[in-house]
Amino acid sequence: MPLLAQRPRARFHPLTVSQVRPLTDAAIEVTLAVPDELAEDYNYVSGQYVALRTELEGKEVRRSYSICAAPTSGEIKIAIKRDLGGLFSNWANDNLKPGDVLDVMSPTGAFVSQHAVTSLNDPQAIGEESVGLSRYMAFAAGSGITPILSITRAVLASNPQAYMNLVYSNRAAMDVMFVEDIADLKDRYPSRLAVHHLLSREQRLSPTHTGRLDAEKLRSMLGTVFRPEVVDEWFLCGPFELVQLLRDELSAAGVSADKVRYELFTTGKPTAAPEGNIGRPVVADAAGGNIEITFNLDGLEGQVLSPKSARESILNAALRVRQDVPFACAGGVCGTCRAKVISGEVAMDENYALEPDEVAAGYVLTCQSHPKGDAVHVDFDS
Template sequence: MALFRVPTAQAPVTVASGDGGRHRARFHALTVSQVRPLTKDAVEVSFAVPLELVDDYAYLPGQYVALRVHLEGAEVRRSYSLCRPPIPADEGGTTLSVAVKRDEGGLFSTWAQTELTPGFEIDVMSPQGTFTSGLAELAGAHVVGIAAGSGITPMMALARSLLTASDSTRFTLLYTNKATSDVMFLEDLADLKDRYPTRLVLHHVLSREQRTAPLMSGRLDEERLRTIFGALILPDTVDEWFLCGPFALVDLCREVLADLGVPREHVRFELFTTGDAPAERGSRKVEVRQGEKAVRIEINLDGVSSTVESPVDAHESVLNAALRVRPDAPFACSGGVCGTCRARVVDGSVTMTENYALEPDEIERGYVLTCQSHPTSDRLVVDYDV
């Protein structure tokens, strides 16, 4: 699943300095070991992780990686969810896999479908993300995943891992697509169902293909969703929810579940859109003219401090300013979705225009998404290393 910009604004969030943290992810060049067709428009891409980098690529089911390549003379970054549960390392290392679905006009996704072959090297960022299970006890737990299109990608890793972890865990998947030919991992899901016939429940909803059950035919709108929650998936029996798809569907599911009394903390979600990612950051030339009011931004990254000035009238994001002096500053989606550009405000303050990646406690501790943050103080210090 690709994580891209969600074209929906939300109220600005004001963030001042705080503390707490985790170390940021870093890129390493990995070799493509396999490219497996999933549908006519989707492939699974697997990477070989050498033994010396196994610890760097340890991950939890539901996390994602960012990929970085140069296409048509420009750097391109895209984020994709890991579609397989972690594989134990052997003497030669291990592997990780993502699924790439072609978007109309998408530069990276089209290249991956038509040009990418085993042996190619791609810069892969070590895993990130919080779309992971928070259940302390899996025995007897019932987990539900609702996915649309390529939103199935993290569900594959989650379902396999949860069903394997306990012989009494149940997983229900509600998966919506246009037609059967668009269903990614169709055979893999069938194999998983054969392996766990009583503990895995699959509900395929097709919007443009007639199914035997009328409830499973048509768009997954509010009426259909409420009917499903009243007859097939009873919210009172569910311990944890995972939602992955376009903003409209995820938002609808969250609102309906909240209306049915499901606590927000039991619902985890991840967003994507079907378009290609926005223009790469750092391409806009910004200069401070003599006498122009500017913000002084200090960036701590990899133990090195760098300083850049940003004109107040330019309304430049912290990330865009940082990239002018630190091209290695981490980012992927640039839309407030993936969280790769996360940093902590050490001094000063910012406003965030969008945030779909940080939890409330992270914001309280001073963490921001630099791609969505704009300085509101004369001096700003952000730290990527904590």
């Protein structure tokens, strides 16, 4: 993916909220204005995300949100759904308004089509492989629709021979985000977009569209609602358990893993956000039981000693000496903290963001990586 590979490291810039649109009783769409001088920084591909940063209750808070609109000059659109107990999501739904300013990281992420990549630089660009008939299949649950909606808009607009089948799962009709936008897309592309709304807590006329999106439901759709053997590319977005189930079932149905793109909103596992030098202090072991961590960032080399007893991640250690080290989710999901291992060895606990070829090339998620020896050198600029 040349467009993604050539992108410089993501950085935060202050952006002003220009519009807040209610989507449901528990979700909003937020439009952020991008000034002309930052246009290149916020050029993006459908399916990518941005990280937001602000201060709440005296602490820095970072959250990642997928861009829900096809590439549009001068703005970024995201959707924020309330999470039970979620500090940022509830604050945003209750308080965010036009004129507010948020720190927004430039777009990143690899949840994009391998067949039809479009960008602000060339909104009508079509990858060589996308010329001709292309069939896509997408599964989304809840707020997982946000990147799926952007991808759907892009592939249908960029290729007149592209067809999209979308399965969207929610608890009830009132929970369906972007319901009018999806209906408008269906009206615009009546013969090229098929939409299947599944509701788990409401009875629908069709048994296929009633109930949870589980293994049994998926198997009932295979060969009836869609034929997996003719699908060129699959997109899965939602909570960890659902995405993993879909991947397993597709694999069992003979779908090649290289045709499946997926993104997780949560891993289902609690994670502690990096604290840098906040909270319990970590200091080098005076007796010499330390790991020497060297890292390149913005052309500068940094070093930090991490006591072996602390079992710090590379990210946490680096944050103790440079607060601008990139990260967003800290759960191995977003890939913002990606770096290449130059020397030494690391053990990576979780990885839901890097492709196998990236791992083979030496890339790691620093939020999940721990040095295995006495020294390690990583490059965030690579």
